[in-house]
Amino acid sequence: MLINTATTKLKYILILTLITLVSCDEFLDVKPKDSLSTSDDVIVDKASAEAALRGVYSALGAGDYYGTSFQSIAYLSGDNIAWTGSQSQVQEFINKKVNADNATVSAAWNGIYRAINRANNVIAAVPLIQDPLLTTALRDQILGEAYFVRALAYFDLARTWGGVPLITKPTLVPGENEDIGRSTVEETYAQVLSDLESAEPLLPETTDRYRATRKTVWALKSRFYLYQQNWSKAEEFASKLISDTRYKLLKPYGTFFQSNARGTEESVFEIFYNGTTETNGHRNQWQPQTNGGTRQWAPNTAFLALINDPAVGGNRSVLVARDNQNRWYGNLYYRTPASDPSYIIRIAELYLIRAEARAQLDKPVDALSDLNAVRDRAGIALSVASTKNDLLLAIENERRLEFALEAHRWFDLVRTDRADDVLGVTEKFRYLLPIPADQILVDETLALDQNIGYR
Structure with missing residues (x-):
């Protein structure tokens, strides 16, 4: 028998309504602790559970998470990449002086919490499904995958921002999590390990x-x-x-x-991208104009000297190439349409x-x-x-x-x-990024405090 009580139907209709409202907003307008999304339908049977899991992976590969924004934080903040554009907020990563109102920081924070909330909905709903087509093995696998994605998401939050709010249940109404403050970085990493320990026995020992x-x-x-x-x-x-x-x-x-x-x-x-309904935004940033990109991220002089040195870079020099103006560009992401994996x-x-x-x-x-x-x-x-x-x-x-x-x-x-x-980087507080300013502003309970050193 499927989950079909009036109360349950009302609950999931509310969730779906909020999903629809949230999905119409721009990423930066969504409060991550309030955003709700699982799939295009409620989670009540095998088919909707599988669709919801696809939604979890979709959030993982979205442009504000592994599709572009989060990954860009790691390599723009390092010492291999130069910024060729004009947006000062991107240059903040190159300069190692990121401000709390940085749009990429906000996008990545929102994107990661969106993935967490989708995983939370799967973890909460799938154990309650009574559908004979949803076998125990399949149920376990869906749950294990959701736990894994949530573990990865909290791992990425911890190494980027330190301790963060730990949201492990679906949000049913906007604002209900506003009083949840930040956990310590130790507690955040503990959540990562807990989710990995939950995922491990549920998942098959296969290669995928x-x-x-x-x-x-x-x-x-x-x-x-x-x-x-x-x-x-x-x-x-x-x-x-x-x-x-x-x-x-x-x-x-x-x-x-x-x-x-x-x-x-x-x-x-x-992460798989089909190049039509799902594209990888990295390509546009790396490829030069002659290849249909913007080349706003480019290998810097120091990195080029290393990667093109046969004794150091070896055959890894294929990571870079030159355009018709003899300008170097990164070539890990190159496909047309943009179906490069992350x-x-x-x-x-x-x-x-x-x-x-x-x-x-x-x-x-x-x-x-x-x-x-x-x-x-x-x-x-x-x-x-x-x-x-x-x-x-x-x-x-x-x-x-x-x-x-x-x-x-x-x-x-x-x-x-x-x-x-x-x-x-002599100011060690900059080892962590600032909590996005817009998240601090919308937190009326003042439970979400800023990382030390930032305003």
């Missing part, structure tokens, strides 16, 4: 490049433990993926993205996570082996680093090039407390 599985959970756990400096656990979960023959470092480097490749053995988790986790990351963890655990030989696996794929000479400090620096430098146009560089330098040494 586009949907969360138990293996995807292991990969994110490895990254999570790296950030927590739990080196043994980071090594343990990275090893689960590296030992799986379904994941490989493809040679040469460009194999995983060139020639319209997608879902290769290099990929642990990536790469969230690649097997190369697991090798370098394990290398870093092993270096910290005083396993220099093993750490060097993992580092050199990545260098060998890049077509460069093997490293001979032997001391812990030399190994860690070599791994840091390798990550800079390996993930140059992905969402890692800024977060790597912050988590290792190297942003001052490498980027000259």
Whole structure:
């Protein structure tokens, strides 16, 4: 018997009405703690549960999350990219002095909470469905995927803003969460681990490049433990993926993205875009005008010197190209229409996570082996680093090039407390971004306080 009581119908009609109203607004006008969205219909049976889960993934890949805004925070804030446009708010990331009224910060915050709220609706509704077509295995998988996306979302919030409001239930009426203040960063990361622990037993131990599985959970756990400096656990979960023959470092480097490749053995988790109803906004920002883009983000001089040096960049030089005016541009996103995947986790990351963890655990030989696996794929000479400090620096430098146009560089330098040494960020409060000013303003209860150092 399906869920069909009058009360339940009224509840979900209210939710759907609010979804419709919210979806008509611009992203920056939506209060993330109040926004409601799951799918185009209520969640009452197998079909609507699957549609709702698709909505969760759609939010994950949206332009304000992994589609553009959130990822841009990581690479614009690093030291590889120059801004060629005129918007001063984008230059704030390049200058490492971001203000609370920055539109990209607000968009990313809203986009991440939108994904969380969609996941919350799935997590709340799916256990109540009584539809014989929704088998236990399928129910578990849908729930596990929603838990995984919520874990990833809170992980991204924590590493960007620190402690944030923890919203784990669907919002039924606007304003009901306004009195929920910020949790500590420790509590936020605890929520991440809790969601990963919930997801793991629910998901199948299969290989899927586009949907969360138990293996995807292991990969994110490895990254999570790296950030927590739990080196043994980071090594343990990275090893689960590296030992799986379904994941490989493809040679040469460009194999995983060139020639319209997608879902290769290099990929642990990536977002699929069909290029029509769902497009990846990165392409327009990176490609030059002659290719139909704006080239507002471009590789800077220092990065070009590294990536084009055969002894350093090796075959990773395919990440950049020159237009008809001899100007360099990033070429990870190039497809027409814009159907390039957004790469969230690649097997190369697991090798370098394990290398870093092993270096910290005083396993220099093993750490060097993992580092050199990545260098060998890049077509460069093997490293001979032997001391812990030399190994860690070599791994840091390798990550800079390996993930140059992905969402890692800024977060790597912050988590290792190297942003001052490498980027000259002397004001450590800037290791975290400001809570968006519009969120502070709409919080009438004053429960949402700003990060220290920002106004």
